[in-house]
Amino acid sequence: MQRLIIFLHCLLGSILLTHAQNTQTIGADFNDLTFPQFVDRIESITHYHFFYDPAETDSIVINLKARHAHLNDLLDQVFKNTVFHYAIGPDDNVYITRLNAIRTTLIQTNDSSANSAHDTAWTVEDHPATKALRASLENKLFEIGTPAGHPQAGKATLVGYVRDARNGEALVGAAVYLDDPPIGAITDAYGYFSLRLPKGRQLLHISSAGMKDTRRQILLHSDGRLNIEMEDFIPTLIAATVVSEKKSNIKALQMGVERISIRTIKQIPAVLGEADVLRAVLTLPGVTSVGEASTGFNVRGGSADQNLILFNDATIYNPAHLFGFFSAFNPDIIKAVELYKSSIPEKYGGRLSSVLDVSTRDGNSKQLSGSAGVGPLTSKLTLEGPLIKDKTTFIASGRTTYSNWLLKALPDDEYNSSTASFYDADLHIAHTFNTKNSLFFTGYISNDQFRLNSDTLYKYGNRNANIKWKHIFSNQFYGVLTAGLDHYQYSQSDDKNPVTAYNFAYKLDQSSFKADFNYNPGQRNAIDFGLSTIHYQFKPGTMQPTGSASLVTPDIVPKEQALESAIYAGDQFSITPRLSLNAGLRFSLFNYLGPHDVYNYQPGQPLEASNMLDTTHYGSGKNIKTYQGPEYRLSLRYLITDNTSVKISYNTLRQYIHLLSNTTAISPADVWKLSDPHIEPQLGNQISLGLYKNFRSNTIETSIEGYYKTISNYLDYKSGATLLLNPHIETDVIKTRGKAYGIEFLVKKPAGKLNGWFSYAWSRTLLKQDDPLAGETINKGNYYPANFDRPNSANFVGNYRFSHRYSLSVNTVYSTGRPITLPIATFELGGSQRVYYSDRNQYRIPDYFRADLSFNMDGNHKVHQVFHNSWSFGVYNLTARKNPYSVYFTEENGTIKGYKLSIFGTAIPFVSYNIRF
């Protein structure tokens, strides 16, 4: 490629071009063919044989109608206004070359008819291999499209990919923009952008978090393509700041979107040095959790099951390892996580609170490389590289723990009778057929099993696979088809006593298909539309005896299945350059399908086993119940000044599946339940308003967002509800309404020697249960705080780089203790000791505070060494505060005593070592 650029510069003056006589004529229609396809056609109908480089010519799209045409006429048309030349040799050999035509004979004729437009390129590949070249790329003028020969008015579309120059990875969320007029685009998940610009000479700015800003001078003639490679941001260059992302928080239409790159995630000190995607999410304003032993998180007052967790579009039902201490995503293959907490794009649906989009890298397209890490608890290995050069890349990783082995090694019986182990593995393959078609495959597997001081063995795991095909129809229009299978299973077994040996299993499968399309007809509109369908198959529970001596009665809760489908469309519309509107509509449809037996209850009576009348049997595939409704996604942005904007958004969402959990933290034993004739889908509404302002030339971002949200049909549980192996769960749940509101402040300095953010949120989440048909009410039907209601929470994440090898990171967390219901008295009634509870959630456990510190040390930065290593040392919970996680009461010698349990009751030092090759 470097050679090519030199050629580009050298190319001046006239070029020798030879056309051989040809006699064969061609009659054919060529519709939307790539050059290789065109060649195949020609070769199949003539004797011509082509010699060309498919990679060079893959940007040419051919639409021709040939009638008695000679090949040279056709090729003239194909290569018109391009840098390509052809020569037809005496043996019907056709040579396609770039810039210079080949001489097929020794005839020397000066032919100045060659249209050798200087630097004109249909596709311009730039490869900033050296600093000098990069500088020259920035100063060079790229002509794009077909010159019309005279100054042009109007607009043209520029598309292309933004990639990392080091490994060819697509850069997501990179901003490509003009300063004047203020037009810009953000690259999508594939690094792809499409921008409608005024024709003529423009200065294009490109910036992306963690990458060095760059710019391109373009002369835009007509629609065209420009692929851009960006260089790593080198930390010593303090002056280099990433302007675009900071601007994008002002300019982006969406509000409440937080994107954390893996670079940032890795800086946050984590439990035992294990960089953790979900823990990083917890540092964001508006995100809380019930406690440390839970990777379940609560977004703006939503429960943990109201978050859609996507791993390259695969739904992960349990994103936690080791009872919830670690997230099940290997940080080494993650590119970034994106959390949508207020305006959720219309392409997403099915959950009420948020979408957490975890995306992996595509793998190094330039060379085989990898990384390995050793921490106190896990080891991991990642390999990535090209499979077919410039076509196919892969990234694969595996992670496992040696906690099991270590537990056995510990002297105390209590530990070495315990086991705990997990692993996860991922494989991601990206294949590019041509500029228009790419295919992506993602496979994911995770597994956990543990037995802690008990005889019960718990196991759970996710299995996911999906395949995505991206097709670019035209510069303005592309689509992605995704088909996927997601699986989650949980089991629990105990075979110590052969008489009571059992195995309980729970499984869910979902197969999904979706088609998403993007259409950018002009700079003022960006339209997306699509459809999706998910088929759910749940096996809610099977209890089986194990061994012949077991007297356990088999108990199988009947399977259930349903179909959730949706169509959506939305438009991002720039009303004026300062005012933009995003209007989206999603219509979702849910069919609860047979075979199933549905219990019927006495009308007007509480849904209780005692009021059960009979059952209705529905045959296989029969539609039992349909729920449907529109979901509105609206947001409006007004740019007050260049670095101040105000946004407002309104969202409605529907959720058709429910996590049955009456424990405070999500446990692996919690089962999912589909909406059915008795359990209605959850509905949510959210309105939010935000003010965004950047300071000091966009190096400091600030925002204030306020929101008000309502939730209905959220499930709460009756006293003593049975959630496992309950074939009529509707008798144990009660519908609850909720409201949540709050204000979130965020100050962020994304780059520089000192970087990080501070967030503070004041928020309340209140629930209310006053359904007279529930059989009982909670707190007399008044509003009460939800389990995860933590009115004050503040986070500080800071990183200071002493040099480009050493940095120090601090993470501090404060939040109000979560609400609990306490037994406040005991009494004797009906012959036994009873307990009197306070109203639901009227007390709080003590406030939570934690500070973590880590010191990161990179090995030397010699670029060409084989291994790059880094160390991370730190202390989790530096102040050794015993933060109570839970409070419980137990009867000891006739006395009811209270205990508080803290998870990390001391300061925990850690060290981890990573190597990249």
Add this chain to the structure above:
Amino acid sequence: MQPNRLIRLQVLCPFFLFGFLLLAVEGCKQSYNPPAQKTNINLLVVDGMLNSSPGSASNFHLSRTQKIGESTGAYTPELQAQLTILGSSGDTYSFLEQGNGLYTTAALSINPAEKYQLQIMTHDGSKYLSDPVPVLSSPPIDSLSWQPKDSVGDVTVSINTHDPANNSHYYYWTYAETWEYHTVENAQLQLQNGLIVYTDSTNQTNTCWKTQASTAILLGNSTSLGADRISQAPLVIIPQDDQRLSVRYSILVSQSLLSQAGYQYWQILQKNTENLGTLFDPQPSQLSGNYHCVTNPNEAVIGYLSAGTKQQLRLFIPGLQQKDTSTPYCGLMNVPINQINWQLYDYSDPSYAPFYFTGMSTVLSKKTCIDCRVQGGTTQKPTFW
């Protein structure tokens, strides 16, 4: 790769892992005292039902709730209260205080057509009143059954009842179990007033009877059935090796009726309190009974008044267990017979008692082998036995 670094790390690992394990160990468990109560949790607890069976007295126990953390034995009875039953047609019935929080009526003649309230005046001047409740007349218990009939497996005692008038729906049961049991050895000697005597029918300690009341909340409901019938509702499950099944067992079941609201009250109480003390407890619910404090409407009162007849039925189950032929450990000991007076007994360990004489000495045995009373029973044969 730098393997030496890796090796060093592995040496360090157990230490870190130990830190990690703290989550599961006692070191992270601290005692917790609930915060000072927002309200004065010293609630009145009313336990009892108005028994309308002709000629029956009604018993009510009044007590106060205790703070969490106090010994469960610290029962605090409510003394010197004045209880009155108020009929809807103006008839009133008063109670007699029996001590320790027990208040009883004389034998009453309750009119089943009226509604009744219980009024309580505590000695601190607070006045409590229940909602008026109807008198619910229970149908008789049809039968009590038990299964399995052979001696394999745990025995379940079940109740069958029905209401031909289709009017009852919500049933509430209590029971009292009595069983006979024997010690493994027959003592030939007994101690009477500190002196050794020979065993006879008046002082035997081999055969005992023990009685205990139900502690679980037993509820039945027939609303989902076409007929008002309870079939084979389990009341008690006796493990097959339980002492209760050793010789002979008897259960006296009392049946009364509840209103729908009363049923829900007991159901919540049942679910709330029979599941205490695990880390992931289900969320409890607030109890709201049908007593109210008149003088302070915000003060909660625990209890639910129901009125009605009680129906009783007794069932006997023969001993189902194989006689244990093995010789248990009785800690037998020989002490010399007192040469002056053979009746004198001066062995100081109270867990031992004389078993029999050998020629030279008194054989002592652990009381658990020869004295059934140490297991809580009485040697007095019940009248119904």
